[in-house]
Amino acid sequence: MNERISALMDGELERREAGGALDALKHEGGARDAWRRYHLIGDAMRDTRLLSAGFAARVTMKLGDEPTVLAPRAKPLLEQRRWQLLSAAASVAAVAFVSFAYFSQDPAAPAVPVAQTPASAETAQVAPPETANDYLLAHQGYSPRNSLQGMAAYVRTVSSDARGSRR
Amino acid sequence: MRLRALGLALAFCGVCEAQTPAPTASQGTADAMVLLRKIYQATEKLSYSGTFVYQQADRTETSRIDRVAGPGGDIERVEVLDGMPREIVRTRDTVRCYLPESQTVKVERRIDQRAFPGMLPEHVSDLARNYTISRGERVRIAGYDCEAVLLTPKDDLRYGYKLWADAATGMLLKARTINRKGDVVEQFTFTQLAIGNVPRERVRTRNGNAAQSWRVEDAAVAPANLARAGWTMGGELPGFRKVTEVTRRLGEARPVGQMVFSDGMAAVSVFIEPMAGRSEAVRPGLSSLGAFHIYTREVANHIVTVVGEAPAASVQRMANQVEFRRPQ
Numbered sequence: 001m002n003e004r005i006s007a008l009m010d011g012e013l014e015r016r017e018a019g020g021a022l023d024a025l026k027h028e029g030g031a032r033d034a035w036r037r038y039h040l041i042g043d044a045m046r047d048t049r050l051l052s053a054g055f056a057a058r059v060t061m062k063l064g065d066e067p068t069v070l071a072p073r074a075k076p077l078l079e080q081r082r083w084q085l086l087s088a089a090a091s092v093a094a095v096a097f098v099s100f101a102y103f104s105q106d107p108a109a110p111a112v113p114v115a116q117t118p119a120s121a122e123t124a125q126v127a128p129p130e131t132a133n134d135y136l137l138a139h140q141g142y143s144p145r146n147s148l149q150g151m152a153a154y155v156r157t158v159s160s161d162a163r164g165s166r167r
Numbered sequence: 168m169r170l171r172a173l174g175l176a177l178a179f180c181g182v183c184e185a186q187t188p189a190p191t192a193s194q195g196t197a198d199a200m201v202l203l204r205k206i207y208q209a210t211e212k213l214s215y216s217g218t219f220v221y222q223q224a225d226r227t228e229t230s231r232i233d234r235v236a237g238p239g240g241d242i243e244r245v246e247v248l249d250g251m252p253r254e255i256v257r258t259r260d261t262v263r264c265y266l267p268e269s270q271t272v273k274v275e276r277r278i279d280q281r282a283f284p285g286m287l288p289e290h291v292s293d294l295a296r297n298y299t300i301s302r303g304e305r306v307r308i309a310g311y312d313c314e315a316v317l318l319t320p321k322d323d324l325r326y327g328y329k330l331w332a333d334a335a336t337g338m339l340l341k342a343r344t345i346n347r348k349g350d351v352v353e354q355f356t357f358t359q360l361a362i363g364n365v366p367r368e369r370v371r372t373r374n375g376n377a378a379q380s381w382r383v384e385d386a387a388v389a390p391a392n393l394a395r396a397g398w399t400m401g402g403e404l405p406g407f408r409k410v411t412e413v414t415r416r417l418g419e420a421r422p423v424g425q426m427v428f429s430d431g432m433a434a435v436s437v438f439i440e441p442m443a444g445r446s447e448a449v450r451p452g453l454s455s456l457g458a459f460h461i462y463t464r465e466v467a468n469h470i471v472t473v474v475g476e477a478p479a480a481s482v483q484r485m486a487n488q489v490e491f492r493r494p495q
Contacts, residue, residue: 123452123453123462123479123483124450124451125454126451126452126453126454127450128454128456128461129463129472131418132454132461134417134418135417135436135461135474136456136474137264137275138275138417138423138425138436138438139434139436139474139475141275141277142410142411142427142436143429143434144429144431144432144434145476147210147211148206148210148339149339149355150234150243151232151234151243151244151262152219152221152230152232152245153355154245154262154264155221155228155230155245155253155255156221156353156456156459158247158255158264158266159226159456
C-alpha cells in the first residue's frame, strides 16, 4: 500500500488504482501516516523546510500556557494533531506578522506606549488575590479620593465581589 | 493576538484623542480650579446625609452615607445596603470597617497628617501638572443644580475624571473615572442628599454591641524606611511622588511594607511581604477590579503586590520598578 501511496503522490497511478489508494487514505490510519511521512520526506529533500526544528513543540508549549478562550479541546487524535499544530503555528506566525506590519506601518504611533503596551498585553490576567480586599482597604486610607469625596470612596475597597471577603 | 492588536489600535486612538488640544481657555481653567477647590472644602466642612450608587463593570451597589462635621471632630459613616453587609466608620484618626458576616472589625489608625486626607485643597493647582482642568456643562442631580469639572490626563499613565458638584455648596454629587478610550470605569452618584444638620446618632456604628466579641484586625501602621531594608524603586512613574511609607499588618497577621505614590488624584500602593508565611499560593499577574488594578510579582523571595487606581500599564510599570539590594 505504501508504494501505491508514493505512486499516487507522484501522479503515477491509473485512475482506477488511484481510486483505491484514495479510499485507503480515507479509511486507513497507516495509509494516512505514509502520506504524511512521504510529504515530509519530499519537503526535506526539496529543502522546502518552512519551520525550524521543534517549532511545533514550542508552539504547543506556548499554547498550553495560554488561557483557554476557545471552544473545549477536541479529542486528542494523535494523527490529526501534528497537522493541526502546524496549521496553528502558521496562523500564529501570520498574525504575528500582521501585528508587526501594523506597528511598522504606523509612524505616528508614539514610541513609549509601543514599548509599554505589549508588556501588559502579554501579562497573565489572574483572578484577584484571595485577600484583595485587605490590599484595597490598606490602600484606600492613602487615596486622594478621600479628600475629594470622603468615605464614599471606601465602598470600592470592601467589595463583596472581591474574593476573600467572606473569610 | 488579533484582539491584542485591536486593543492596541484602540489604545492609540485614545492617545491621539488625548493629544488634541483642549478647547479650554485659561479663564475656563481658573474657573474650574475654583470649583475643584470648592469641592475639597465642601468635603471637609459639610455635614450631610444621603444615598449614593456605586457602579463598576456589572456591579451596582447602593450605600447610605452620613457625615457630621464640627468642633467635636468629624465623624463619617457609610453602610453598603446591597449584598454582603459592610459598614465603615471614620472618626478623627481611626477608620473601622465592620464585616458582620465574618464577625471582623478591621481597624486602621492614622499615624501622620499626610495620611487622611490624601490631599489638601491648597494643592489643587499641582493637579494641573498632570491634568488639563476644564469646566463642564451644568446639570441637575438629585435635586441639586450642579456644575461640572473635567480632569483630562496629559498622558496615558492615569485616568480622566469628571466631577459634578452642587453649585451652591460645592458638595460632590457625581464622580466618574474615565479611561483613555472614553469608557467609564467607575461612577458614584447621589440619588438622595440632604445637606446640613445630621444628628450624632446617625454616625454611630450599628454593630457596636455585637462587634465587641468580633475578631479585631488592627493594621498597626508604623512609619518605616523600606530603603534601609533594601527595597527601592528603580525608576519613577512620571507625575507620581511618594506620599508615605509604612509597615503594617494585612488581614489577620501578615506584616507588610507599604509605599504609596500619588499624583494628587490617583494613588498607587506598593506592598512588599515575605514569601514565607503565606497561606495561599502566589499567582503572578494582573487582575482588574473597576478602576483598580492589582499586579503581583515575586522579587527576592518576597511578594510584591501593587494596587492602584490607575491604568494597568501604570500599575505594572511601578511593580516592575521594585528592586531589592541587600543592605550593606
